[in-house]
Amino acid sequence: MKTSQHFARLTTVLLCSALFSVAHAEDTAAKLPNVVILATGGTIAGTGATSTTTIGYSAAKLGVDKMIEGVPELKKAANVRGEQVAQIASESMTNEVWLKLAKRVNELLAQKDVDGVVITHGTDTIEETAYFLDLTVKSKKPVVVVGAMRPSTAISADGPINLYNAVLLAGSKDAAGKGVLVALNDQINAGRDVSKVNTSTTDTFKSPDLGFLGFMQDNKPHFYRQPVRKHTADTEFDVSKLEALPQVDIVYGYANMNRVALDANVAAGAKGIVQAGVGDGSMAAQMLPAFREARQKGVIVVRSSRVGAGIVARNGEVNDDKEDFVVSDTLNAQKARILLMLSLTKTSDTKKIQQMFYTY
Numbered sequence: 001m002k003t004s005q006h007f008a009r010l011t012t013v014l015l016c017s018a019l020f021s022v023a024h025a026e027d028t029a030a031k032l033p034n035v036v037i038l039a040t041g042g043t044i045a046g047t048g049a050t051s052t053t054t055i056g057y058s059a060a061k062l063g064v065d066k067m068i069e070g071v072p073e074l075k076k077a078a079n080v081r082g083e084q085v086a087q088i089a090s091e092s093m094t095n096e097v098w099l100k101l102a103k104r105v106n107e108l109l110a111q112k113d114v115d116g117v118v119i120t121h122g123t124d125t126i127e128e129t130a131y132f133l134d135l136t137v138k139s140k141k142p143v144v145v146v147g148a149m150r151p152s153t154a155i156s157a158d159g160p161i162n163l164y165n166a167v168l169l170a171g172s173k174d175a176a177g178k179g180v181l182v183a184l185n186d187q188i189n190a191g192r193d194v195s196k197v198n199t200s201t202t203d204t205f206k207s208p209d210l211g212f213l214g215f216m217q218d219n220k221p222h223f224y225r226q227p228v229r230k231h232t233a234d235t236e237f238d239v240s241k242l243e244a245l246p247q248v249d250i251v252y253g254y255a256n257m258n259r260v261a262l263d264a265n266v267a268a269g270a271k272g273i274v275q276a277g278v279g280d281g282s283m284a285a286q287m288l289p290a291f292r293e294a295r296q297k298g299v300i301v302v303r304s305s306r307v308g309a310g311i312v313a314r315n316g317e318v319n320d321d322k323e324d325f326v327v328s329d330t331l332n333a334q335k336a337r338i339l340l341m342l343s344l345t346k347t348s349d350t351k352k353i354q355q356m357f358y359t360y
Contacts, residue, residue, distance in 0.1 A: 033115040033171030035078040036108050037163075038101065039064035040086040040093075040129075042122025044159040046151035055200070057151040059089035059122060067120065070152065071160045077219075078115075078171040090122025090147075093129060095245045095341075101129070102136040102239050109139035116142040116170030120163065123147040123196055123204065126182060130191030131335045134180040135342055135360060136239045137232045142175035145182050145191065149202045158185070158202050165216040172221050178213065179231035188214045190227045192360070195308060195332060208309035209330055230359055237342045246344040248272035248337045253282070253306055259290035272300040272340045276333035281305045281312040288318070295324055300344065300353060304328035304336045314354075326354045 039045065041060030045067060048057035062070075064082035074080045085104060086097050101119065108114045121129055130145045137143055146166035148159035166183045169175050180191035185203050193207035207213075214223035249265040251273055265273060273294060277283060281303035283291060295301050303325055305312050314320050314327045328336040339360060343353045 033078045034113050035080050035116050035118060035167050035170045036114055037064055037068065037080060037082040037118045037120060037167070038085045038104060038108075039067065039082060039120045040090070040097065040101070040122070041088045042090050042120060042126075042147050043151055044120050044122075044146070044148035044163065045087070046148075046153075048151045048153045051153060051155045054150050054154050057153070059151075060087045062152055063087070064120070067152075067159075067163065071163055073164055074167055077164060077167045080167060085119075088122070090125040090129075093122075093125045098129065098132050099239055099242055099245070102133055105133060105143060106136075106138050106240070109137070109141045109143075114141070116144070116172075116175070118163070118166045118170045119143070119145045121145050121147045123149060123184075125334075126205075127191070127194050127196060128334050128338060130180050130182050130194065132338050132342075134191040134231045135235050135237050135339065137180060138238075140177045140233050142170045142172065142178070143180045143232075144170045144175070145180060147184060149184075149200065149204060168219055169216065169221050174221050174223060178223070179227050181213070183216065186216045187212050188216065188221060188223070192227060192229060192231065192331075192335070197308070235360060236346060242345065245341045246271040248274065248341045248344070250274045250276055250333050250337055252333075253277040253284070253287075257284050257287055259287060262287070262290050262294065266294050266297060266299055270299060271344055272302065272337075274302045274304050274328070274333050274336045274340060276304055276306040277312075277317075278306060280310070280317050281327065282317040288323075291325070292323060298348070300326065300340060300348065300350060302326045302328055302336050302340055302357075304331060304333040306333065308332055324350050326350055326357060329357050331357065 043059050045062040046057050046059040047061045064084050068082050126147050144166045146162050150157050162184050169183050182189045182194045189207050193210045196204050197206050198204040247270050249270045251262045291301050312327045343356045
């Protein structure tokens with residue numbers, strides 16, 4: 001009799017303990033933010049032949065579920081779930097993927113049970129995707145774009161800690177309202193300002209003119225400045241019904257430049273051309289007539305610079321008022337292309353487009 005009573009009491013204790021553990025786990029989960037990871041491929045999902053392969057690896061091999069499984073600490077940072085939006089190396093990023101991604105981000109952030117979104121991405125065009133989303137996401141909730149400079153199989157792979165920090169950041173109320181963020185190497189950059197400045201080192205992402213927004217430390221973000229240009233919910237761009245973007249191409253400036261590339265782009269149907277000019281967006285004497293002809297054909301011309309930092313001054317190196325050109329302000333050529341594409345979905349008035357470049 002005593003044995004059966006003891007067994008019954010032990011069973012009761014174990015059952016109560018199990019119920020308490022389940023309740024505790026549910027309570028913990030209820031207190032964590034809900035973050036969705038949208039995967040697009042890139043080095044963060046890449047694999048190499050050996051643990052020391054950091055060059056010549058294969059990008060975009062791991063699916064989102066494998067990446068999440070590889071960082072069990074994510075369970076302590078947020079209630080995480082993932083979706084595979086694309087599986088590409090980011091040099092192969094397209095307008096079509098951008099539109100698909102922006103629409104999905106907006107769908108998710110409109111849901112009450114989603115507090116933030118993380119996008120895993122290859123680093124080659126991470127700055128472009130981040131700026132496109134900065135202009136097209138219609139929510140104040142955090143959106144964080146993250147990648148890695150080393151594949152998942154490398155001895156010192158940076159993907160896991162970058163992903164962990166990105167989820168913490170996307171789940172933080174402090175990150176709300178700051179636009180789309182890029183978070184790698186414990187550093188937080190604004191999607192508008194950030195650029196990849198080194199081909200292979202882990203500290204490659206910088207904001208040359210304006211600096212970092214903040215840093216990740218002690219499992220939380222520390223912000224020191226905020227973006228002042230309009231972004232996300234405050235922009236005028238709506239991609240919800242767009243199936244394609246206008247063709248905008250970049251023409252690179254160099255000594256002894258010729259008009260072959262410019263003419264080819266115009267002939268191929270470009271609606272806009274961004275010049276990555278030398279210095280302050282300067283145009284070679286032999287190129288000015290070619291850009292003038294392009295403008296006369298209705299092509300919008302934006303002067304940017306190949307330098308990578310600084311303001312391109314209106315009416316500085318070229319009489320922009322006379323030529324009816326637009327200047328990129330502090331946007332590099334690849335980001336100027338993005339803003340011009342979106343601007344052309346609204347207007348072809350160069351004065352209005354110029355104002356957009358000063359607004360965003």
